[in-house]
Amino acid sequence: MQPKTLYEKLFDSHVVREEAGTYLIYIDRHLVHEVTSPQAFDGLKMNHRPVWRSKSILAVPDHNVPTTDRSFGISDPISKIQVETLDDNCKHFGITQFAMNDIRQGIVHVIGPEQGSTLPGMTIVCGDSHTSTHGAFGALAIGIGTSEVEHVLATQCLILKKFKTMKVSVDGKLNKGITAKDIALTLIGRIGTAGGTGYAIELSGESIRSLSMEGRMTLCNMAIEAGARAGMIAADDVTISYIENKPFSPKGEELEKAKVYWKTLHSDQDARFDKTIVLNGHDILPQVTWGTSPEMVVNIDGMTPDPKKENDPSKRKSIEDALSYMGLESNFPINKINVDKIFIGSCTNSRIEDLREAAHVLKGKKIAKNIKLALVVPGSGLVKLQAENEGLDKIFIEAGFEWRSPGCSMCLAMNADRLSPGERCASTSNRNFEGRQGQGGRTHLVSPSMAAAASVYGHFVDIRTLN
Amino acid sequence: MKPFITHTGIVAPLDRANVDTDAIIPKQFLKLIKKTGFGPHLFDEWRYLDHGEPGMDLTRRKKNPDFVLNLPQYEKASILIARENFGCGSSREHAPWAIEDYGFKVILAPSFADIFFSNCFKNGLLPIVMPSQIIDDIFAAIKLNTPYTLTIDLENQHVILPSQEKINFEVDAFRKHCLINGLDDIGLTMQHSECIKQFEKNYYEINSWLL
């Protein structure tokens, strides 16, 4: 048999039909949230179309929900309508939903895995680009647009072409304090935000194998920021032990049967990739973005770039624009940049391990005087509960952080959590675009421990120099 | 969807690379639950000097006089030309909705972000990838003579310059077929519903834990 990549195995096992290189791909899991679904449900109703397989769907509101006391409901009338529209649509079409006040509510990419709805071998879609997160389980997980959401609702299938395949191998061991976030940013810095365009990226190598599921999710989550449609990691024992005993995961005999299959979900030895990138885990240092694109990133001991050194005029201009938007000089040391706000959260870094990592740095410390606001927004109600059971909430609160309720929050500032113009934020989210965290806001992407360290010192510091 | 066969229109030059979906339609407008009405907020942060929110009275907002779409010569533009990696960022389909609702039919760029690219076709918008050199030439030509008009002949896959010179472009055969016939994807797929049912039968026999 021809050796196959993991991507090819996942793709081939879901082909319903093919016509001239366009495939109809069967979808196992459809995750739905309030922002990209109303128009899709609207379309179904307008055309009197039913939902093909309501059992495949899990819905949750996340982008618009307030992270402060929810007993008063949502104050923004438009956000409120979106969340209520999701409630109504789920009722109307018989879809399982974790509504706003359910303890299981959270960011869609956190709750899928947490509930065991995300399983190896699945095709998973969601009307959100960070769906790539679920690829961490050896699944083919793709972010789709609202028309596609409607298409999957109505037909259980997605129209796809084959992507090219890229293997990213991170060999060797990671240094202490280096996290999946640093790997992700290093990779994006290396290949650029368009480097993965058209590819499904498989991440492999010793450094990747050593990551927990949380770390692997962080990494696959950011694959999209490298331009890839999907990021994935082969299923192994770490994957399987994470899945066992989750509410929706298979049990007993079914689980045993599934495990046999899951163990085949890796690229075959001689499988061919269209492109291969090799990074050395040992060379990866803590990363901080300085500009307005995730590829504008440097090591913590680095400096902002000098546009004068760039020969390509369009690149030079984007460096100048980014420095000016970010309010930074060229050749300015990263560890001298002061920050105003701290955000620990988002589908990239809001899982229990991320909170543990940040709390570890904060234990017994206080946030610096220049920090106006430090937020922790757990990824789900269950992550929040778990963290409280471990006493992490106290560490955060004692340090001066606000301990919030789950949602997307300041990752994209669709609710009340946002930056004011000119404010600078150390953020564990995934995008540092202009205005992403509030108009005029300045975002530096970092790992949870780096964000925590920045909160204590008031500026970025090298996590490796702390005990 | 309205069939797209040929289109002639004025070209608006948006001289920027990496135009992301946050810039195309800022997130505060994603809260709307309909597919229409996004056009007035296309490029909201660049187009207006004040901060936009849904439901604002547009006539009272201050426009940015320097932004290309606010220049009188581009008022009726229906073709947008931009630099590489157009449409990067989130998968929000509100971006093509806003572009379409504004009145654009075609976008020309040296490259597009994947999701945005495929979302365009689903909304009757035609994104055309052209070599950077040609894009440069068109930008330069627009500077010299506005209004600058192009004709897009989808049937024959030609961009026709004012000089009548024809430049070929690539487009996926299936997407072209759908655009030309104004077909929507769901209707097309539903023609194969027996095929999907058959797939499910076999699939769940093997993968019984997914039932």
Ligand code: SF4
């Ligand atoms: S946390 Fe941020 S990136 Fe993730 S789903 Fe929410 S808005 Fe999108």
